[in-house]
Amino acid sequence: xxxxxxxxxxxxxxxxxxxxxxxxxxxxxxxxxxxxxxxxxxxxxxxxxxxxxxxxxxxxxxxxxxxxxxxxxxxxxxxxxxxxxxxxxxxxxxxxxxxxxxxxxxxxxxxxxxxxxxxxxxxxxxxxxxxxxxxxxxxxxxxxxxxxxxxxxxxxxxxxxxxxxxxxxxxxxxxxxxxxxxxxxxxxxxxxxxxxxxxxxxxxxxxxxxxxxxxxxxxxxxx
Numbered sequence: 459x460x461x462x463x464x465x466x467x468x469x470x471x472x473x474x475x476x477x478x479x480x481x482x483x484x485x486x487x488x489x490x491x492x493x494x495x496x497x498x499x500x501x502x503x504x505x506x507x508x509x510x511x512x513x514x515x516x517x518x519x520x521x522x523x524x525x526x527x528x529x530x531x532x533x534x535x536x537x538x539x540x541x542x543x544x545x546x547x548x549x550x551x552x553x554x555x556x557x558x559x560x561x562x563x564x565x566x567x568x569x570x571x572x573x574x575x576x577x578x579x580x581x582x583x584x585x586x587x588x589x590x591x592x593x594x595x596x597x598x599x600x601x602x603x604x605x606x607x608x609x610x611x612x613x614x615x616x617x618x619x620x621x622x623x624x625x626x627x628x629x630x631x632x633x634x635x636x637x638x639x640x641x642x643x644x645x646x647x648x649x650x651x652x653x654x655x656x657x658x659x660x661x662x663x664x665x666x667x668x669x670x671x672x673x674x675x676x677x678x679x680x681x
Contacts, residue, residue: 515668521567521582522680528567530582531648532619535676537669539574542567545581561602562587563652569669571657576666578657580673585650593622595650596643605629607636617677619644628656638663640670646679 515537520526522533527542536542545565548554558565560583567582587595593611600606609626621644627636638660642653655670657663 513668515672517672517676520676521569524680528582529680530566531584531646531651531680532616532644532677533680534617534653534673534678536569537574537672540569540571540580540669541573542569561598563599563602563650571666571669576657577662578655578666580666580669581654581656583652583654585652587650588645588647590645591622592620592643592645595645596622596624596641596652599641599643599652599654600624600626603628616642616644616674619646619677619679621674621677623674633659640667642670642674644677648680
């Protein structure tokens with residue numbers, strides 16, 4: 459089934475609607491049944507940013523500033539051809555409301571990799587906290603996903619900002635397999651930002667790591 463989905467790239471539209479519901483466990487982070495999460499490790503087995511043979515991503519614009527596609531607590535560069543779109547919270551009674559909330563975080567921006575030839579997204583999630591540690595924020599984000607396991611964290615820098623990043627796995631009942639995902643968190647005077655990179659499968663995610671690294675290296679608090 460995985461091979462069939464990869465051969466039909468033109469139907470990869472999981473942002474909203476019935477397809478989003480069907481693939482929620484495979485593509486979107488969120489709550490749901492799955493294999494139980496394992497204990498988090500303190501050191502990543504595969505540090506974020508080390509895509510196999512991945513070249514540096516070219517800049518195609520930026521988001522985060524007032525007036526940009528997605529005003530956020532922090533500003534960062536977006537890879538060339540990736541398309542950013544602001545996400546409005548779904549009503550609480552909507553069947554999709556759980557897809558835009560994860561723990562204390564709300565999805566604020568979805569940066570689509572399809573125009574660049576990848577099946578995945580870099581999603582920006584925001585929280586109101588302006589104090590605490592990036593790692594604690596990230597642990598809360600990953601811990602709110604019942605399908606997450608094998609989380610490996612490390613402290614790092616995003617631009618000049620203290621940050622934490624994580625490599626973890628999520629299990630999909632639809633695909634009957636696990637895939638690797640990554641996330642990065644920073645805390646700013648305007649709130650907390652989590653960037654979450656997820657693809658159709660582990661290989662797609664690995665191919666997109668340069669886009670996350672571009673965002674990470676260019677990040678600064680919004681003014």
